[in-house]
Amino acid sequence: MKNRINRLVSLREGAQKLPNGGGWKGEEIEKYKAFFESSLDIIIVTNLKGEILEVNKAFEEVVGYSSEEVIGKSYRIIMDDENANRAFEKYNEALRGGRGISGLEFEIITKSGDKVIVEGNMSLVREGDRVVGFLSVFRDITERKRAEEELRKSEEKYRSLVESTDDSIYLVDKGGRYLFMNQKHLSRLGLSLDEVVGRKYSEFHSEEETKEFLEKIKEVLRSGKSVRYEHKSRRDNRYYLRTLSPVKDEKGEIIAITVISKDITEIRQMKEELEAKNADLERFTYVVSHDLRSPLITIQGFVDLLRRDIEAGDKEKVEVDLQMIEKAVRKMGNLLTDTLKLSRIGRIVNPPEEVPFGDLVKEALEQTKGEIDRSNVEVLVAEDFPVVKVDSMRIVEVLVNLISNSIKFMGDNPNPRIEIGFRVEGGETVFFVRDNGMGIPKEQLERVFELFYKVDNKSEGTGAGLAIVKKIIEVHGGRIWIESEEGKGCTVYFTLPKK
Amino acid sequence: MKEEKKVAMGKPAVILLVEDDEAHAMLIMRTLENAGIANKIYWVNDGEEALDFLFHRGNYVDKEKSPRPDLILLDLRLPKVNGHEVLMKIKKSEELRDIPVVVLTTSEDEKDMIRAYKNYVNSYLVKPIDFCKFSEMVRELGFYWLLLNKHP
Numbered sequence: 001m002k003n004r005i006n007r008l009v010s011l012r013e014g015a016q017k018l019p020n021g022g023g024w025k026g027e028e029i030e031k032y033k034a035f036f037e038s039s040l041d042i043i044i045v046t047n048l049k050g051e052i053l054e055v056n057k058a059f060e061e062v063v064g065y066s067s068e069e070v071i072g073k074s075y076r077i078i079m080d081d082e083n084a085n086r087a088f089e090k091y092n093e094a095l096r097g098g099r100g101i102s103g104l105e106f107e108i109i110t111k112s113g114d115k116v117i118v119e120g121n122m123s124l125v126r127e128g129d130r131v132v133g134f135l136s137v138f139r140d141i142t143e144r145k146r147a148e149e150e151l152r153k154s155e156e157k158y159r160s161l162v163e164s165t166d167d168s169i170y171l172v173d174k175g176g177r178y179l180f181m182n183q184k185h186l187s188r189l190g191l192s193l194d195e196v197v198g199r200k201y202s203e204f205h206s207e208e209e210t211k212e213f214l215e216k217i218k219e220v221l222r223s224g225k226s227v228r229y230e231h232k233s234r235r236d237n238r239y240y241l242r243t244l245s246p247v248k249d250e251k252g253e254i255i256a257i258t259v260i261s262k263d264i265t266e267i268r269q270m271k272e273e274l275e276a277k278n279a280d281l282e283r284f285t286y287v288v289s290h291d292l293r294s295p296l297i298t299i300q301g302f303v304d305l306l307r308r309d310i311e312a313g314d315k316e317k318v319e320v321d322l323q324m325i326e327k328a329v330r331k332m333g334n335l336l337t338d339t340l341k342l343s344r345i346g347r348i349v350n351p352p353e354e355v356p357f358g359d360l361v362k363e364a365l366e367q368t369k370g371e372i373d374r375s376n377v378e379v380l381v382a383e384d385f386p387v388v389k390v391d392s393m394r395i396v397e398v399l400v401n402l403i404s405n406s407i408k409f410m411g412d413n414p415n416p417r418i419e420i421g422f423r424v425e426g427g428e429t430v431f432f433v434r435d436n437g438m439g440i441p442k443e444q445l446e447r448v449f450e451l452f453y454k455v456d457n458k459s460e461g462t463g464a465g466l467a468i469v470k471k472i473i474e475v476h477g478g479r480i481w482i483e484s485e486e487g488k489g490c491t492v493y494f495t496l497p498k499k
Numbered sequence: 500m501k502e503e504k505k506v507a508m509g510k511p512a513v514i515l516l517v518e519d520d521e522a523h524a525m526l527i528m529r530t531l532e533n534a535g536i537a538n539k540i541y542w543v544n545d546g547e548e549a550l551d552f553l554f555h556r557g558n559y560v561d562k563e564k565s566p567r568p569d570l571i572l573l574d575l576r577l578p579k580v581n582g583h584e585v586l587m588k589i590k591k592s593e594e595l596r597d598i599p600v601v602v603l604t605t606s607e608d609e610k611d612m613i614r615a616y617k618n619y620v621n622s623y624l625v626k627p628i629d630f631c632k633f634s635e636m637v638r639e640l641g642f643y644w645l646l647l648n649k650h651p
Contacts, residue, residue: 286608290576293605293628298522301630305529324522444579454578 029125042118042138050075053133062140064111078108091134100124117142168261174221176201176214179256206234220244220257238265287451291335295328338464345471350391357385360392361420364399375407375416382421386429388496394472401465402433402492411438428495436489445482511538512645515568517549517585519577530634536641546580550588553595568598570644575604575611583614590619599644
């Protein structure tokens with residue numbers, strides 16, 4: 001008890017006279033001593049010089065020093081310079097203002113050197129009309145701070161997860177009202193988060209899209225499971241794979257729905273291309289297996305007949321049998337050659353080069369000179385052809401094919417003529433090879449590009465020519481089509497990439 | 500064999516063979532001849548000619564040149580008008596639909612087969628590569644449709 005009075009006496013030393021502004025009276029501290037001792041918060045009483053006069057049990061427990069170790073020492077014993085200086089300023093501020101300060105936060109260094117974060121407030125201690133010291137109450141908030149920091153870090157982690165992705169991610173309530181949206185999706189919509197949150201899906205989408213979306217939400221609510229569907233956006237005409245997943249509260253009740261929307265336009269295109277290629281391949285296999293089988297049946301058949309005809313000594317029939325076998329073998333060889341040719345086109349062998357189209361025509365006419373001369377065909381060639389960027393050899397092959405087709409199907413026109421030219425249509429150059437031959441019946445126009453399709457069964461060749469031509473043009477990224485009127489000739493048109 | 504020949508002789512059968520492959524046509528005709536089944540085989544090599552023959556058009560206006568066949572052997576991959584279309588037109592015709600049509604093709608494709616049956620084909624046969632089997636098949640189909648099968 002004597003000790004205590006001494007301390008209060010020391011409190012009076014250097015006491016300052018200040019206007020009355022609340023706070024503690026010296027004797028009250030004494031009065032509430034028991035209460036202070038039982039407090040879970042740290043309580044420190046200092047004089048105006050900052051010397052510690054009193055600490056409670058909670059202080060001893062948290063900071064690690066016994067009261068004997070700190071009483072009479074400066075408050076700086078439990079703080080580093082930065083915190084101590086800040087405390088000094090705050091206490092001066094309190095003195096100047098004549099009232100206590102709340103909302104303080106400091107880092108305290110314990111006896112063992114650990115850091116403890118505390119928050120609290122400070123009141124002035126008065127003796128009569130004079131301020132004689134400070135009473136500070138602090139609460140250890142280290143755990144809370146750490147939890148807050150962890151939460152912040154984990155939020156940061158999830159935020160970066162949501163924001164760094166290329167997918168659109170947003171959260172809607174059960175009525176389709178936006179709760180959150182990531183930057184990726186905001187930039188797609190051209191909006192800011194503030195403009196979106198609280199607004200409805202329907203405000204940014206067409207009626208049709210909204211209907212579909214709400215239907216899918218219903219499905220999620222009904223099943224409690226994720227729902228995935230392909231969506232074509234009216235905004236950019238791209239395809240998105242949307243996954244709607246339920247967000248549940250602790251009771252398992254659905255409270256919101258997350259939407260993750262992935263742009264699958266390219267994947268879809270690739271899939272379509274692949275499907276088209278597969279269909280092509282299937283057709284190809286069908287035709288090849290069918291057409292390669294035919295000569296085999298012929299050979300096998302006539303070998304058998306040949307055996308019988310030899311036995312019977314029928315020389316005439318033997319000769320026919322041999323001819324049929326030879327023909328079939330030749331046909332098979334041609335089919336295989338053409339099939340191989342067709343399969344090679346996919347891989348352009350020569351890199352595309354810029355070349356005047358006229359040069360290619362000249363080369364093709366050179367290669368078909370023999371046929372042209374024999375058939376007495378007049379060839380008209382346009383001038384000032386544009387420059388194209390192509391695999392020259394392949395395009396010459398196309399022209400040779402088309403020219404010899406024209407000659408082959410010239411019919412009995414007394415003035416046979418082939419015209420090679422071009423025209424510009426909608427910014428696109430269309431080349432053509434035109435003849436005034438027998439033409440092709442309308443119902444067969446579609447089929448002429450089919451592999452091994454022959455308009456005239458008696459004509460030479462395997463019927464692969466136009467299939468090869470088409471493939472070459474398509475590999476170049478062009479289109480090819482045919483127009484014809486039976487008896488009046490036909491025109492094959494095609495486009496090629498410009499230089 | 501004897502009995503069959505007798506029957507065949509009793510009632511000359513007419514076969515229309517629609518086949519674009521000349522060699523195959525020869526093989527089929529020789530097989531049928533050797534078996535002594537058909538007295539008259541008419542061979543056309545595309546779908547359009549087949550229809551001309553059956554409907555007495557073009558080169559076949561003269562009905563003497565194009566008698567009503569007792570059996571039609573039809574290939575599928577044909578120039579001009581393909582086999583499926585020929586089959587469809589036959590089966591749609593009041594006059595022709597009761598003539599048995601046997602598809603004789605190299606196509607084992609299921610789509611072709613299904614389509615042919617949907618168009619009321621009477622039989623669908625795939626040409627085997629082995630000639631013994633091939634000629635046996637042709638012989639048997641001739642016997643079955645022209646001799647065994649009862650027909651109005």
